[in-house]
Amino acid sequence: MSMQYRKHVLIAGGGIGGLTAALALLRRGFDVSVFEQAKELKEIGAGVQLGPNGVRVLYELGLEEQARRLGVDAQAKEVRVWNTGKTWPLFNLGQESMSRYGVPYLMMHRADLHSMLLAATREIKPDACVVDSRVSGFEQDAHGVVLILEDGRRIRGDVLVGADGLHSATRKALFGPDSPKFTGGCCWRGIIDTESLPEHLRRPVGVNWVGPSGHVILYPVRAGRLLNFVGHIERDDWAGESWTEEGRVEDLRADYAGWHDDIQTIVGHIGIPYKWALFLREPLECWSRGRVTLLGDACHATLPYLAQGANMAIEDGMVLARALDEFDDAPEALRRYEAARKERATCIVTKSSENLGRFHNHALLDPDAADDYVASEWAPDKIRDRYEWILSYDAVHVPLA
Numbered sequence: 302m303s304m305q306y307r308k309h310v311l312i313a314g315g316g317i318g319g320l321t322a323a324l325a326l327l328r329r330g331f332d333v334s335v336f337e338q339a340k341e342l343k344e345i346g347a348g349v350q351l352g353p354n355g356v357r358v359l360y361e362l363g364l365e366e367q368a369r370r371l372g373v374d375a376q377a378k379e380v381r382v383w384n385t386g387k388t389w390p391l392f393n394l395g396q397e398s399m400s401r402y403g404v405p406y407l408m409m410h411r412a413d414l415h416s417m418l419l420a421a422t423r424e425i426k427p428d429a430c431v432v433d434s435r436v437s438g439f440e441q442d443a444h445g446v447v448l449i450l451e452d453g454r455r456i457r458g459d460v461l462v463g464a465d466g467l468h469s470a471t472r473k474a475l476f477g478p479d480s481p482k483f484t485g486g487c488c489w490r491g492i493i494d495t496e497s498l499p500e501h502l503r504r505p506v507g508v509n510w511v512g513p514s515g516h517v518i519l520y521p522v523r524a525g526r527l528l529n530f531v532g533h534i535e536r537d538d539w540a541g542e543s544w545t546e547e548g549r550v551e552d553l554r555a556d557y558a559g560w561h562d563d564i565q566t567i568v569g570h571i572g573i574p575y576k577w578a579l580f581l582r583e584p585l586e587c588w589s590r591g592r593v594t595l596l597g598d599a600c601h602a603t604l605p606y607l608a609q610g611a612n613m614a615i616e617d618g619m620v621l622a623r624a625l626d627e628f629d630d631a632p633e634a635l636r637r638y639e640a641a642r643k644e645r646a647t648c649i650v651t652k653s654s655e656n657l658g659r660f661h662n663h664a665l666l667d668p669d670a671a672d673d674y675v676a677s678e679w680a681p682d683k684i685r686d687r688y689e690w691i692l693s694y695d696a697v698h699v700p701l702a
């Protein structure tokens with residue numbers, strides 16, 4: 302790309318996707334301004350799983366040392382049955398990831414991932430991320446775009462990227478209102494200080510507990526000092542609540558009554574349980590118009606059953622920056638980005654919904670059926686095949702033609 306003029310890219314939303322795009326663009330010499338609605342960027346969220354497809358992008362952005370320091374290299378992974386506690390080894394995820402993909406599979410606190418991206422962005426442009434700035438819309442013409450903030454500020458740039466999450470205002474302004482649909486699936490989330498747990502629950506392994514109408518995923522974060530708890534349950538009385546809602550410990554306990562003692566112990570050690578009602582939107586047929594596009598949850602919010610929401614946003618950020626770098630004409634660059642990303646993102650959304658059934662399996666009500674179920678659904682070879690196309694993706698080199 303020519304070096305005479307670097308575009309000013311405006312980004313709505315300073316979450317994982319917005320900041321990845323910002324960093325990738327800044328590293329390529331673009332001017333970038335991110336507008337984030339939060340008044341301050343404080344520690345928030347729980348654990349995220351970063352597959353080699355996401356980690357590869359972080360390494361490319363120069364974050365290898367930080368990612369290794371802040372992430373936990375996932376070692377053993379197990380499947381356990383909700384009531385008997387029977388355990389099957391899955392595989393050593395860390396080792397497999399290194400040998401198959403050349404980069405680790407990392408578990409990280411969302412706050413650490415977010416602050417790592419933010420710090421790297423600020424190192425290049427200290428005022429790149431402007432807080433307390435809620436985006437409400439935009440205007441565009443053939444020469445540029447004007448971002449409109451709720452407080453009346455208007456900011457002019459060359460390109461606008463809507464990275465403003467599930468309830469994206471940019472998406473609404475681009476394509477009109479369409480509400481996310483409640484799925485009937487909900488999550489509990491929580492963080493546990495591992496020091497407070499009995500010895501046998503402190504092992505640095507990931508565990509998928511499978512049950513008849515829900516499951517629990519546990520994995521270590523922050524060098525094994527914290528255990529991330531994600532409990533999925535089927536219930537229809539949480540719709541309308543955002544995931545950041547604080548839940549009641551009694552409700553959490555009631556949802557896992559009858560589960561194995563280890564789960565009871567873990568649930569009993571969660572400080573603040575957060576509730577997250579899961580929403581889905583129809584994948585968009587078109588992501589961009591003119592000089593405005595979307596990325597991450599704003600255009601392809603996914604259920605968490607493939608653990609790919611953050612990874613998809615990270616991949617989007619890298620591919621978008623490459624497209625803007627390679628193609629001078631902004632609308633053309635956005636078309637290339639969309640063409641490179643849409644099929645994969647849509648497929649992740651669809652497969653993630655299908656995966657829900659794999660975790661919530663009514664066969665598990667019959668203890669005799671559990672062995673067959675685990676053997677058929679959780680055999681290591683099957684899992685490898687199921688995830689290969691997801692984890693092997695290389696956003697740094699995928700063709701943009």
Ligand SMILES: Cc1cc2nc3c(=O)[nH]c(=O)nc-3n(C[C@H](O)[C@H](O)[C@H](O)COP(=O)(O)OP(=O)(O)OC[C@H]3O[C@@H](n4cnc5c(N)ncnc54)[C@H](O)[C@@H]3O)c2cc1C
Binds near residue numbers: 339596610
């Ligand atoms: C606070 C938070 C915590 C999360 N914690 C977890 C977690 O613990 N584990 C997990 O697996 N996933 C978590 N997620 C979801 C996960 O991070 C996202 O699914 C994924 O990273 C997709 O990234 P994204 O950048 O598209 O969206 P997000 O990461 O959701 O970022 C969107 C950003 O846009 C901002 N925003 C929204 N509307 C506006 C607006 N009108 N104007 C300006 N800014 C706006 C939001 O405040 C947010 O910072 C969390 C999301 C959020 C917002």
